[in-house]
Amino acid sequence: MAAAAWPGAGAASASSPNSLLLSRSRPHGPSPASYMPRRLILGVGTSAVAALAATAPPAVLQDGAATLFVTAGAYALVRTFDVLTERRLVEKSLSRKIVHVLSGVLFMASWPLFSNSTEARYFAAVAPFLNSLRLLIYGLRLYTDEVLVKSVAREGKPEELLRGPLYYVLVLLFSVLVFWRESPIGIVSLSMMSGGDGFADIVGRRYGSVKLPFNQKKSWIGSISMFISGFLLSAIMLFYFSSLGYVHVSWEEAFGKLALVALAATVVECIPATDVVDDNISVPLASMFVALLLFGSNTQ
């Protein structure tokens, strides 16, 4: 599924303890080094790798530190919005949707903190895994966590944690394990679920007086916002990962493909099926399906 970000990425990951630095060196195109005499390149290259190996932490330390940082970040995000809601600085429904948008966006943005080792995705999966356990434990009322319930449950009941928030975190977990940062499919689907679906609610709830003819709970402006924000966030996240060398994107084609994925996600979000399947499942699944058809299993 995942293709190497650029020729040599796999080699860097296998051999270098600080593959993150190497991965950022020059992802695409001929390197200026290709114009240098071969012996000079070998000399400079070997010394650079030796210098990096001497100063860089092993991949497991890098991944451990990134895991701690992301797990603490997830806790801090929920806590921060609880405090803002408590102080009445942010309205409750808006606070929940900001957590919805930021969780996915910041989680994806954190992926380059992890090394290029094959185990890195498992480290990255720790935060969504711990959060799904947390949602299960408090959703089943085995313990109580007022902060979590107030921040992410719609009506403040613990059972609600077992629906939207749990599905959302399980989709993050699935995507990081299956697609990781090397496939546009995961990046685009998470962008649609976090950014697109989040903004449909944020904008639609405030300005959505004109409802869709086939769904009186959803509005034109909400769906248009979902399309635009899902499309833009996917493009920004793809640009982020392609500029770091994790995916190769053919931009002439990518915008059309992203528009089609955003359209599919928007249509699925606004059809009256929320009672049957939660948006946090239907939106990423539809996005994955269309992205898989359009982008294929390679990263073009």
Ligand SMILES: C/C(=C\COP(=O)(O)O)CCC[C@H](C)CCC[C@H](C)CCCC(C)C
């Ligand atoms: C509020 C959430 C979903 C509700 O969906 P909906 O019912 O409004 O459609 C999102 C819940 C987020 C979760 C509790 C925290 C997830 C953290 C994530 C695994 C990692 C974020 C890391 C980052 C660095 C902050």
Ligand SMILES: Nc1ccn([C@@H]2O[C@H](COP(=O)(O)OP(=O)(O)O)[C@@H](O)[C@H]2O)c(=O)n1
């Ligand atoms: N396409 C959309 C989606 C949501 N919305 C607004 O956002 C509110 C919440 O949407 P939703 O029921 O899909 O919320 P979640 O299930 O995503 O939390 C709706 O009641 C609408 O006011 C909209 O106007 N248009």
